[in-house]
Structures are given as C-alpha cells and as structure tokens.
Amino acid sequence: MKKVYNFNAGPCVLPQPAVDAAIEALKDFNGTGMPVISVSHRSKEWDAVMDECRGLWRELLHIPEEYEILFLGGGASLQFLMVAMNLLENKAGYLETGVWAKKALKEAKGIGNAVCIASSADTTYNYIPKGYEIPKDLDYFHITTNNTIYGTEIKYDMDCPVNLVADMSSDIMSRPVDVTKYALIYGGAQKNVGPAGVTFVIVRKDVLGKVTRYLPTMLDYRTHIDGGSMFNTPPVFSIYVMNETLKWVKGLGGVEAIHKMNLEKAQILYDEIDRNPLFVGTAAKEDRSIMNVCFVMAPGYEELQDEFLNFAKAHGMVGVKGHRSVGGFRASIYNACPKSAVQALIDCMQEFEKMHK
Numbered sequence: 001m002k003k004v005y006n007f008n009a010g011p012c013v014l015p016q017p018a019v020d021a022a023i024e025a026l027k028d029f030n031g032t033g034m035p036v037i038s039v040s041h042r043s044k045e046w047d048a049v050m051d052e053c054r055g056l057w058r059e060l061l062h063i064p065e066e067y068e069i070l071f072l073g074g075g076a077s078l079q080f081l082m083v084a085m086n087l088l089e090n091k092a093g094y095l096e097t098g099v100w101a102k103k104a105l106k107e108a109k110g111i112g113n114a115v116c117i118a119s120s121a122d123t124t125y126n127y128i129p130k131g132y133e134i135p136k137d138l139d140y141f142h143i144t145t146n147n148t149i150y151g152t153e154i155k156y157d158m159d160c161p162v163n164l165v166a167d168m169s170s171d172i173m174s175r176p177v178d179v180t181k182y183a184l185i186y187g188g189a190q191k192n193v194g195p196a197g198v199t200f201v202i203v204r205k206d207v208l209g210k211v212t213r214y215l216p217t218m219l220d221y222r223t224h225i226d227g228g229s230m231f232n233t234p235p236v237f238s239i240y241v242m243n244e245t246l247k248w249v250k251g252l253g254g255v256e257a258i259h260k261m262n263l264e265k266a267q268i269l270y271d272e273i274d275r276n277p278l279f280v281g282t283a284a285k286e287d288r289s290i291m292n293v294c295f296v297m298a299p300g301y302e303e304l305q306d307e308f309l310n311f312a313k314a315h316g317m318v319g320v321k322g323h324r325s326v327g328g329f330r331a332s333i334y335n336a337c338p339k340s341a342v343q344a345l346i347d348c349m350q351e352f353e354k355m356h357k
C-alpha cells in the first residue's frame, strides 16, 4: 500500500488498530459467523458493543450520571437544528467563530429568537472573540470549541451563567473536558472519534422537556434516550469503528495522555511555521488550534503556494490544502495523526525553504 501522511480535515486519519479491527469485523463479527454490518442491532452481541462504547465515552471524558450519551444520525449539521428545537424557548445566544458556528446560528434563527453575542467575522474568523458578556436571560449559549476551517480553538471550559452548548466536532477527545460545565456537547464523529455516519450527543437530562413547541419524534432527544440510541436502526458500522477508536484512546492512557501528544505535535509544527521565513500562521497565536494548523505563504512568497502544495504532495502529504474560504494550507493533526507525520511535514517545509533561499 502507498505510504501517505494524511492531514485531511474530515473524514480523516483513524487509528490503524481501529481500521484493522473493522476489517476483521467485516469478515466475522465476534465469532458470530457474520460481518458486523449483517448482525441484528437487537442481538446481544450488538448490545455489548453499544454498552462498551457508551462506557468508554463515560470513562474517557468522566461523564457524570446525570448526562446521557447518544449516538445519532444526521451529522453535527442536524444538531444545529435539534439543539434549537429542544432547548430554545425564549432566546439563545451564539458565539460566531466560523462557518460552522454561523450555520448553527442560522438553524436556531429558523426556530426562534437566536442572536449573535460576538463574532470574529470581521477578520475571517482568525481569532476567538473576548470580553463579551453573556446575557443572563438566554436559554443557552452556543459555542464551537474548535473552528476546523480557521484553526482557532477555545481550549478551556468556560464559566457560563446559562446552559452552555458546544459543538466539539473537531476537538472532542483531544483534551480533557470538564463535562459538568456544559449542558450539551455534540459533534460528528468523523474528525476524532470515528468514521462519518454517527453523531455523538452528551446531554444533561434536566435541560430537556422545557420547550412548548411540538417536537417531531426523531428530533426529540428524549426519544433517543428512551430508545438507548436505537429507536431506529443505528449506524452500526460507524459505531463499531468508533468503539474501536475509543479503545485505542484508552490504550494510550486516555484523553489526558492524548492531550500531551497533541500539544507536542502542535507545538513542533507551529514552531516551524514561526521559524520558517517562507510561511506564516493565520490564527491569532493565543487562539491557535491544536487540531487544525492553518498557515499561508509569507508576504513576498505568495506565488510559491501551488509549488509548495505540489512539493508536499510529491512527498506523500495528503490534505494540506487550506479550506477554499481561507486558502493557503491546513494540516489537520487529529488524535490519530502520528508525530512522525507532523515531522515529515516539517521536513518538507524545511527542504522547501532551502530550495528558495
């Protein structure tokens, strides 16, 4: 198989042991004589996977009992709507830190009174707004902890006077999280915890059942709580791979250990960006994401952009092209991206520097 360094933003690199386990499970799932995609989701063998997966979420993020963990369909994008339908009665506030945050706000506006509390749209979302005040009369305040496209991240669990809701699609399981600071956390699995097709929701039960609108059965969190995430057929294969991915996280020493590795990977790459005269980072330094590292050619070297992309590609780098809305480069260095891949990218940048100095 061709050797590549995968920096895709999502779907993205997954731990090899999880991929290998998935391949085996497609041949014979736990000795059932059937591929995992053919067993009944009502079987005891499948129940065991659901239980183990929920257990791993609880253990790895220290999720207290008053929270439920759901595995749903529809992606983070459906959560933009579901959050508002289930929690918005009078007024909701949103921190607009990027395109995903903006999309979440748009869905909430379709449901009720949702307002932007602060935004960094003025400078293409290259920083996290600070110094804003969260009104006390909000049903909830919504944040996007990691802005996948712009490479900014809220790296701490903020104190919030109202229910805090977070889209953690692209930094879940990358750092320890104090779940008790949040009323609801959601995300698509395909950045850090598995393949596309499954969406995780961690919700504190007491925030539900407070809205007066009619909730369609499938869009009511309580349906999925009551059904153990199996009100309808769950995305079995995606959940299977998610479970294997979480086992891998646990095997490495949990989220605390992974966080250390992530900090190290991000540090060496940002150090190179800051040192190398050909490149410059785009995100405000204090808000730099440890998951998505965004950079561009430095002033004076702009015309080398395509050349560097081709050079990186020739050296086995995949997915380093920046999002079309920002241009330049983006290296997504999620949990499963090894330090050796980051080092290979750094080597590439240094070689490219030598060619052009």
Ligand SMILES: *Cc1c(COP(=O)(O)O)cnc(C)c1O
Pocket: 010, 074, 075, 076, 077, 078, 100, 144, 146, 147, 148, 167, 168, 169, 170, 187, 188, 189, 191
């Ligand atoms: C990728 C991403 C989404 C969209 O997720 P889908 O599962 O494709 O709907 C939403 N928010 C953030 C922060 C993302 O990175």
